[in-house]
Amino acid sequence: MSTLGNSGIEVFPLALGGNVFGWTSDAATSHQVLDAFVEGGGNFVDTADGYSAWVPGNSGGESETIIGDWLTARGNRDRVVIGTKVSQHPQFRGLAAANVAAAADASLTRLKTDHIDLYYAHYDDPNTPIEETAGAFDALVKAGKVRAIAVSNYTPERVREWFEAARRNGFTLPVAIQPHYNLVERAAYERDIAPVAAAENLAVVPYYALASGFLTGKYKTADDLSGARAGAARGYLNETGLAVVKVLEDVAAAHGVAPASVALAWLRGRPDVAAPLASARTVEQLGALLASATLDLRADEIRALDEVSGQLAG
Numbered sequence: 001m002s003t004l005g006n007s008g009i010e011v012f013p014l015a016l017g018g019n020v021f022g023w024t025s026d027a028a029t030s031h032q033v034l035d036a037f038v039e040g041g042g043n044f045v046d047t048a049d050g051y052s053a054w055v056p057g058n059s060g061g062e063s064e065t066i067i068g069d070w071l072t073a074r075g076n077r078d079r080v081v082i083g084t085k086v087s088q089h090p091q092f093r094g095l096a097a098a099n100v101a102a103a104a105d106a107s108l109t110r111l112k113t114d115h116i117d118l119y120y121a122h123y124d125d126p127n128t129p130i131e132e133t134a135g136a137f138d139a140l141v142k143a144g145k146v147r148a149i150a151v152s153n154y155t156p157e158r159v160r161e162w163f164e165a166a167r168r169n170g171f172t173l174p175v176a177i178q179p180h181y182n183l184v185e186r187a188a189y190e191r192d193i194a195p196v197a198a199a200e201n202l203a204v205v206p207y208y209a210l211a212s213g214f215l216t217g218k219y220k221t222a223d224d225l226s227g228a229r230a231g232a233a234r235g236y237l238n239e240t241g242l243a244v245v246k247v248l249e250d251v252a253a254a255h256g257v258a259p260a261s262v263a264l265a266w267l268r269g270r271p272d273v274a275a276p277l278a279s280a281r282t283v284e285q286l287g288a289l290l291a292s293a294t295l296d297l298r299a300d301e302i303r304a305l306d307e308v309s310g311q312l313a314g
Helices: 027-039 062-074 097-111 130-142 156-169 187-200 211-216 230-236 239-255 259-268 283-292 299-310
Strands: 015-017 044-046 081-086 116-121 146-152 176-178
Touching: 015 027, 027 062, 027 283, 062 081, 062 097, 081 097, 097 116, 097 130, 116 130, 116 176, 130 146, 130 156, 156 187, 176 187, 211 230, 211 239, 211 259, 239 259, 239 299, 259 283, 259 299
Parallel strands: 015 044, 044 081, 081 116, 116 146, 146 176
Antiparallel strands: none
């Protein structure tokens, strides 16, 4: 298990992404995936109030609603750590104090719970002073609606501003950060975010941990690019990206696991990473994700992955 900063909240070293719930997975399938995740030892589920407003016919909050129905049906709320986010729901955009308060209440209603374990500022809101946002999050903690707070998609400068404002006012400090980070997206995180995470003891929960499926090895040529996320993987379909996949496949073969398991295990072993974040559209996809939590890579395997992806970290 990993601990989210100094919050005392312990999580399985893999976070299950809820962005597919209500998008590429219907409610019944989503519940099956959640069941299998918990049965496999998982307890950390990630979502956001904006998931999945981009789907035609959706209005936002579909993922939270599916998770809330599942929590109620299973009666397992106290055994699951729920992370959700604010700023992108069509009705609750931005991070003004009143909006944060209203959005949190709406999330609590959809999740059918009285508290959120980890509440993220999903995207920075340059139109709202950080002091106002930090105060709004602190108020949620003091009201017992949120156990711990976090940020996502923030620049290092703005993360530091949040900490400065929080310390100045005695507000609750963030305990986690959710950045874009994986074997083919290393540079920005390692250069900019990692130093702040280390300095502030932030638990890192990287999203796009499998690079939109590219690191599973299923995209080798342009002809393979099909499915909801194929477009995002297109940018990695080059000599450098395919070299990373080749090493992943070699290491995976040595352990008898899938390349995805190795990619997530590598990420789990990076400094300050508490739990890589990955989604499973079906129960069949979940096995490779769960296997990563107990896969121990050898030093030479880690070195090979570091080296082949190193030119992406410069």
